[in-house]
Amino acid sequence: MPERDLLLDVRGLKIEFGTGAQGLRVVDDLSFNVRDGETVALVGESGCGKSVTALALAKLIPQPPGRFAGGEVLFGGQNVLSMGEKELRRLRGADISYVFQEPGQSLNPVFRIGWQLREALQIHRPDQATTEEMVRLLKQVGLPDPEQKLRAYPHELSGGMQQRVMIAMALACRPRLLVADEPTTALDVTIQLQILELLKDLQRQLGMAVILITHNLGLVADCAHRVNVMYAGRIVEAGPTEEVLGHPRHPYTRGLLEAVPKLEGSAGHLKGIDGHVPNPARMPSGCKFHPRCPLCAEICREREPADETVREDHIVRCHFWQKGGDS
Numbered sequence: 343m344p345e346r347d348l349l350l351d352v353r354g355l356k357i358e359f360g361t362g363a364q365g366l367r368v369v370d371d372l373s374f375n376v377r378d379g380e381t382v383a384l385v386g387e388s389g390c391g392k393s394v395t396a397l398a399l400a401k402l403i404p405q406p407p408g409r410f411a412g413g414e415v416l417f418g419g420q421n422v423l424s425m426g427e428k429e430l431r432r433l434r435g436a437d438i439s440y441v442f443q444e445p446g447q448s449l450n451p452v453f454r455i456g457w458q459l460r461e462a463l464q465i466h467r468p469d470q471a472t473t474e475e476m477v478r479l480l481k482q483v484g485l486p487d488p489e490q491k492l493r494a495y496p497h498e499l500s501g502g503m504q505q506r507v508m509i510a511m512a513l514a515c516r517p518r519l520l521v522a523d524e525p526t527t528a529l530d531v532t533i534q535l536q537i538l539e540l541l542k543d544l545q546r547q548l549g550m551a552v553i554l555i556t557h558n559l560g561l562v563a564d565c566a567h568r569v570n571v572m573y574a575g576r577i578v579e580a581g582p583t584e585e586v587l588g589h590p591r592h593p594y595t596r597g598l599l600e601a602v603p604k605l606e607g608s609a610g611h612l613k614g615i616d617g618h619v620p621n622p623a624r625m626p627s628g629c630k631f632h633p634r635c636p637l638c639a640e641i642c643r644e645r646e647p648a649d650e651t652v653r654e655d656h657i658v659r660c661h662f663w664q665k666g667g668d669s
């Protein structure tokens with residue numbers, strides 16, 4: 343992909359919950375960026391700080407209990423974290439849209455799809471809140487029979503169709519950045535692939551940027567141009583998708599790859615990684631991954647690793663990134 347303009351630039355972001363001495367840091371020194379029109383994945387197990395990071399991009403973390411303790415989020419060069427209500431409304435209405443995991447929870451069960459889609463349009467593009475535009479949006483997300491779907495209630499649609507409606511609503515404001523937070527986790531496998539395929543098509547057709555958030559590293563291979571692997575509120579490995587998946591350097595990335603269920607040979611066991619993501623109240627010293635790491639040595643307990651450049655824009659945070667086979 344040709345080099346494009348930076349759309350989003352997150353630099354050294356730190357987010358805490360709670361106050362004073364009780365303040366728990368759940369995102370620490372987190373940096374990543376997204377260029378216009380590209381798909382960037384954020385990947386990590388549950389509790390790694392993916393959703394908190396996603397919400398921070400439009401300053402959607404409730405304060406309190408949340409607190410931005412450092413860093414910046416630049417969208418089109420403007421620092422989101424210092425924006426006032428009016429600017430934030432514009433950002434959320436016209437620049438950044440979200441799709442979340444459970445479409446059933448975001449759609450209102452008592453209103454027909456058409457009513458809800460019209461509301462979304464009315465907020466963002468009131469002059470185009472027409473049936474024609476709603477039908478166009480539903481067609482765009484691949485829903486058959488759009489006129490009939492407008493008259494349906496959410497429960498009359500399958501989970502996959504509900505998620506397509508949510509994506510249509512997110513597209514209503516023509517965002518420059520779509521943040522999809524585990525958009526397929528609640529769906530079964532074949533539908534997951536269809537939704538990812540849809541996101542990929544939309545990204546290409548509309549030229550918008552997408553942040554794809556998932557705990558399944560296998561899902562990003564086909565959609566994301568670049569991937570950021572998160573652990574304990576930090577990015578531990580980042581780079582072009584092929585490079586990171588083909589030559590993973592961090593033991594955590596390798597563990598996530600081994601945990602990806604293989605479609606063929608389903609009898610094979612899931613190797614994965616033993617143990618759990620640390621609770622922010624009991625963050626390990628040094629490298630946050632050391633208690634679970636097969637390569638752990640004294641230095642890992644003592645000192646947090648810094649970014650190391652593997653090649654070009656492939657970055658890793660591990661004292662032993664040069665150890666362990668580069669395949």
Ligand SMILES: Nc1ncnc2c1ncn2[C@@H]1O[C@H](COP(=O)(O)OP(=O)(O)O)[C@@H](O)[C@H]1O
Pocket residue numbers: 359360368386387388389390391392393394395407621622
């Ligand atoms: N409102 C909140 N108050 C306190 N802690 C929170 C809140 N939201 C998230 N956290 C904590 O932040 C960490 C990251 O959570 P989250 O971003 O939801 O992880 P992920 O999306 O990767 O599963 C977790 O330890 C979680 O308990």
Ligand SMILES: [Mg+2]
Pocket residue numbers: 392393394523524
């Ligand atoms: Mg989450």
